[in-house]
Amino acid sequence: MSDQIQLTNHKQYDVIVVGAGLSGLQTAVKVQHAGFSVIVLEALDRVGGKTLSVQSSSQGKGVNDLGAAWINDSSQSEIYKLFLEAGLKPEKQLDEGNTLRQIEDGSYISVPFGQLFVDEEEAAAFAVLFGALRKVTDASNLEDPITGPDAKRLDSLTFAEYCKELLESPSTPIIATYLARALLGVEGDEVSALFMINYFKSGTGILNLVSDGPDGGQYLRANKGMQTISKYLAAQLPSGSIHLTSVVKSVSQSAAGVEVVTTANKTFRAARAVVSLPSALYPTISFSPALPPSKSILSEGTAIGAYGKIIYVWAIPWWREAGLSGTFEAPLSGHVSFTRETSVPEDNQWSITCFIVGDPARELSKYAQKVRREKVWAQFKQVFEGSGVLKGAKVPEPIQVHEIAWKRNQYADGAPTAVMGPGVLTVLGEVTVNPLREPWRRVHFVGTETSLVWKGYMDGAVRSGIRGGEEVVKALREEGR
DSSP states (O other), X not given: OOSSOOGGGSOEEEEEEEOOSHHHHHHHHHHHHTTOOEEEEOSSSSSOTTOOEEEOOTTSSOEEESSOOOBOSSSOHHHHHHHHHTTOOEEEOOOOSEEEEEOTTSOEEEEETTOOOSSHHHHHHHHHHHHHHHHHHHHSOSSSGGGSTTHHHHHHSBHHHHHHHXXXXXXXXXXXXXXXXXXXXXXXXXXXXXXXXXXXXHTTOHHHHTOSSTTSTTSEEETTOTHHHHHHHHHTSOTTOEEXXXXXXEEEEOSSOEEEEETTOOEEEEEEEEEOSOGGGGGGSEEESOOOHHHHHHHHHEEEOOEEEEEEEESSXXXXXXXXXXXXXXXXXXXXXXXXXXXXXXXXXXXXXXXXXXXXXXXXXXXXXXXXXXXXXXXXXXXXXXXXXXXXXXXXXXXXXXXXXXXXOTTTOSSSOEEEOTTHHHHHHHHOSOTTTOOBTTEEEOSGGGOSSSTTSHHHHHHHHHHHHHHHHHHHHHTTO
16 A cells, blocks of 8 residues: 555545444444544345344244353443343343252252352352452452553452452362353353453443343343344444445555445445454454554454354243242253353243353364254253252253354454453553554444443444544544544
8 A cells, every 4th residue: 555545536434344243333333423524345145243142043033142142231231221222121030939050969959049069068168259359349440440450360360260369179179160151152261360350340240240130231121122222323323334244354544534445345435444353363364554562462462252152942931930030050060051041021932042152162163063052952951950949840952042152253253352361461561551442543442342341342442432432533633634
């Protein structure tokens, strides 16, 4: 590319947004509402990114979320605002009935909803470990984590190592593994302790992150699916503003503007660009000039978790009739780490979602679809039938099965967000203050991992889009556009 892009040779936009997930769409809407022209380039054949809603079955009007599914109406104010604007009704997560726990020795227990403990010893370990993690989280620096107390040492440890340091107990590796898998789709020895602590703080605390109740990360679902919000944002843009199946291969820039080229060799030009991709995917785009050291460190030092779902849909809620919540927990047993009921009674949609995360997800992905489904269904039946709570009855065959493994999507490469291993935050802190959020000349960066609040969640994605939109609009106005 020449030093000066000739913007007059093609239609010029004020802003090009790469990615039509919640972050990119919210950015585009902000730009559009400020009076500037914008175009969105999306690699997939749909909008929504990691929000993906599908019809539950041919027997009803209900939907299931294969992607992000939960919000709350208190601390997640930005996504909840869009939730209401899009005309969605909240479906409160079921919090009654017994929960099943699959023990590592192959046995089962049934406990009241919300109780995860096998015995008093494990309950005591949980209280000590969570208490210690809450204390260090409260003392940490949310905006610049590497400047917090003992930050460099924490960043030198994996989360598993730090938990063991806090508490020597047989329960410690179980709790550390469960948290890392459930929240990030990774193992406890793959993520920096400092990153994990910052993640806790971003989500308003460890207890809220794992909670299905008010203020929790898993409190409310959408009756018509969370992808409705992405479609709502897309509808606010002028017709023709979103180009689907447009895979970006290069982003070039000069003092005059930016040029974005797709794999189909279509060229788009604008004054500025916004990249809404996880940092781990920056290498999939050729940047000219090359990204600065901070962005290179990010792209090389982050990875996206292995996160998948298998959803079973039934005509009746057989588990409710048996006094169950539809939840089972299997921290270190089998392919499924945990389940949640994901029904919408008003639509006669009855379903349970199985979460396959971390190493179990990687292992399961080695098999063909038929084998994957057989293995998960075998574990599911084993837990519900083997626990004895059904009193000899069998789990009925589902009327529909949905499956997704986000690692198999080359344009997502996993879920829910990019994760940093030990040492990455320390190196970044030596280079710059805000590596995730800082622009590179005329190119700006958004995405849920860049949010200070609720990173990795839909609310974080929307907040980053708001921040990115305001940032680029300010830059355009300062240029006199």
